Amino acid sequence: MIWFTEHWTENVGLTVKANEVKRIKSKYQEILVLDTPEFGKMLVLDGLVQTTERDEFIYHEMLAHPAMVMHSNPERVLVIGGGDGGTVREILKHKSVKEVHLCEIDEEVIIVSEKYFPSISEKLRDPKVKIFIEDGNSFLEERKDYYDVIIMDSSDPVGASEVLFKKEFYEKVKSSLRKNGIMVAQTESPILQEKYFSRAFGEIRKVFRNVGVYLAYVPTYPSGMWSFTIASDFVDVKDTSVNREKVKELKTKYFCDSIYACLFALPQFVQEILKKS
Amino acid sequence: MIWFTEHWTENVGLTVKANEVKRIKSKYQEILVLDTPEFGKMLVLDGLVQTTERDEFIYHEMLAHPAMVMHSNPERVLVIGGGDGGTVREILKHKSVKEVHLCEIDEEVIIVSEKYFPSISEKLRDPKVKIFIEDGNSFLEERKDYYDVIIMDSSDPVGASEVLFKKEFYEKVKSSLRKNGIMVAQTESPILQEKYFSRAFGEIRKVFRNVGVYLAYVPTYPSGMWSFTIASDFVDVKDTSVNREKVKELKTKYFCDSIYACLFALPQFVQEILKKS
Structure with a gap:
């Protein structure tokens, strides 16, 4: 050891x-x-x-379900990054879904996940799933007005993932969404990566009319406090009174009705960071 | 270094x-x-x-304020443990308070805190504060029907603090509370110390009629997910619709109106642990 x-x-x-x-x-x-x-x-x-294996459910459920629940009828979903398959697995818990596209730049991540993480990658070969080994940035340019939900399951904003945290990228995301489309992104730790968190929120807000930030406890991520930013032009993403009945049908271990109802309850200091962003 | x-x-x-x-x-x-x-x-x-120094505000605010807010008029408050003084500092933000007793077994903790952590210990010499260097367990026996709020700011349930996590101890806490009294305790990490968390909740529930569990992000504590258990016989401690106006008057960095309103929104797996406890 x-x-x-x-x-x-x-x-x-x-x-x-x-x-x-x-x-x-x-x-x-x-x-x-x-x-x-x-x-x-x-x-x-x-x-x-x-x-x-032990705590992946928290991140994957909290990344996927809020957007999937808020959209009244998500049929076409795109995941950018997320080659381990955990986000795809959660998306497929929603019965309205007809196709899931996974756009992962690094095929090796998928190969490794299928070999060593079967409980996470188990749905990658589901007939509704189509895998594209491509750069998320150029992938979006070819698919305008197509998706109901786009989920940014990227690694940290350094190296290959850096472009995924910029305004120009969120504009592409927006034009790939259908009218009532919703996007959500993992946006780092407000405590230990305040700069990235604040910048991602600021850039997303320049592009979308409605933007919300929520948190989840992820023990193996920096500081244990992880943020997600959800955005839409036509859906009021901060209204968690909608589609509550969908939550009860989901089999989950973290996300649940009370977490959904209180999704946007943020500590004071996180609210202050957002105000300054 | x-x-x-x-x-x-x-x-x-x-x-x-x-x-x-x-x-x-x-x-x-x-x-x-x-x-x-x-x-x-x-x-x-x-x-x-x-x-x-950097993250103490989270733990101290979340330990002190929910109980202090839920009690309609807390005048006499006891802290057991908490020799660093952070909890006392938060308690004194409530104007109704007339006296704060701090019962700390180890005087050296207070001496060290006053020397090295002035921003945390700054209120320990406030005229409303009285410090007792005593064992919490025997201290309570001499003070029946006295406090409005009792706060257990103990270290982990090993060594000197072990008795502070047992039913017999919570019974003493209860008899030292006045009729509308409320107690709150830090109760470890539901993720990495599930056994202690579950046991503390189980023991408290044997003693008090109304019991609630809430969480806060504490990056320097195990797993970053920290739990608190609040209890009372006569106050419905899970009703956060009360005394909301008191929250707005507090100067805090973590606790705030939205955190108070959503205090008891727990992840599904934490709810499951409580059901089994």
């Missing part, structure tokens, strides 16, 4: 006992699979924890 | 860059003061992070 440490910043990190299972250098990044007594198998990209 | 690691469990920990400022062995525990670039000064008892 080794101790694997993810440095959240220069000055703080999470350290986890682990056995190394697999290490590959793909065209884009170093992919590491660890087996940890605390969190089960853990997927690490370029030194950053992406998901673990 | 060294890297200080708190092992949250055998298999996972938080690691922080730090300079050692002070290390003392008191009668009860080892008290360590670190200076960290990420969190400012950090107080560590027997290897466990108790508070840091």
Whole structure:
């Protein structure tokens, strides 16, 4: 056993006992699979924890379900990033869904996930799912006015994912959405990555009329407080009084009726960051 | 600079860059003061992070304010533990308060806090505050039917604090409360200390008629998801529609109207733990 440490910043990190299972250098990044007594198998990209068997449900449920519930009838859904398949699995819990496109730049992530994370990737071969090994940015240009929900399941805004946190990108997302379309993105930790969090929110707000930020507890992500930004031009994404009956039909472990009802209850200091953004 | 690691469990920990400022062995525990670039000064008892200058406001506000707000007129308040003074500071933001008793077993914690954490301990010498260097358990026996709010600001349920997590102790707390009295306790992490969390809730529920559990994001505590259990015989502690106007008068950085309104919105898996407790 080794101790694997993810440095959240220069000055703080999470350290986890682990056995190394697999290490590959793909065209884009170093992919590491660890087996940890605390969190089960853990997927690490370029030194950053992406998901673990034990707590992945939190991130994936909270990324997928709010937007899927708020849209009254999501049929076509796009996931950008998310090669591990956890977000796709959650999307398919919604019966209205007819097709899910997964646009992942790094095929190796999918291959590794299918081999080492079967409980996360289990729905990637569902007949409703189509996988595109492409850059999210150029993928969107070819699909205008097509999706009901677009989910940005990207890694941190450095390297390949940096463009996914810019206004120009959110404009492409917007033009790929149908009229009542909703987008949602993971937008980092308000505590340890305030700059990225604040910038992502600021850029998204320049593009969409209605924008909301919500949080979830993700123990293996920096600070444990993770943010998501949801946006739409025609749907009031901050109104969680709608479609409540859809929540009760979902089989989930974190997201539930009370979490949905209180989605936008933010600590004072997070509200202040948003005001300044 | 060294890297200080708190092992949250055998298999996972938080690691922080730090300079050692002070290390003392008191009668009860080892008290360590670190200076960290990420969190400012950090107080560590027997290897466990108790508070840091940067994030202490979250824990102290969320421990103190819900009970203080729910009680319609809290005049006499007791803190058991909490020698750093952060909880006392928050209590004194409520104008109805006439006296605050702090019952801390280890005087050295108070001395260290007054020397190294002035922003946390600043109200310990307020004329309304009286400090007792005593064991919480025997202290309560001498004060029946006295307090409006009792706050358990204890360390983890090992060593000196273990008795503070038992039914017999909560019975003493109850008999020291006045009729509309409310108690609240920190009750560990539902993710990494499920056993303690579940047991504390189970024991409190045996003693009080109304019991509620709420959470807050504390980045330097195990898993970042921290729980608090609030209880009362005569106040419906789960009704956050009361005394909302008191929240708006408070100067706080985490606790606020929307956090209060949504205090009891729990993730599904936390609800399941409580059902089984």
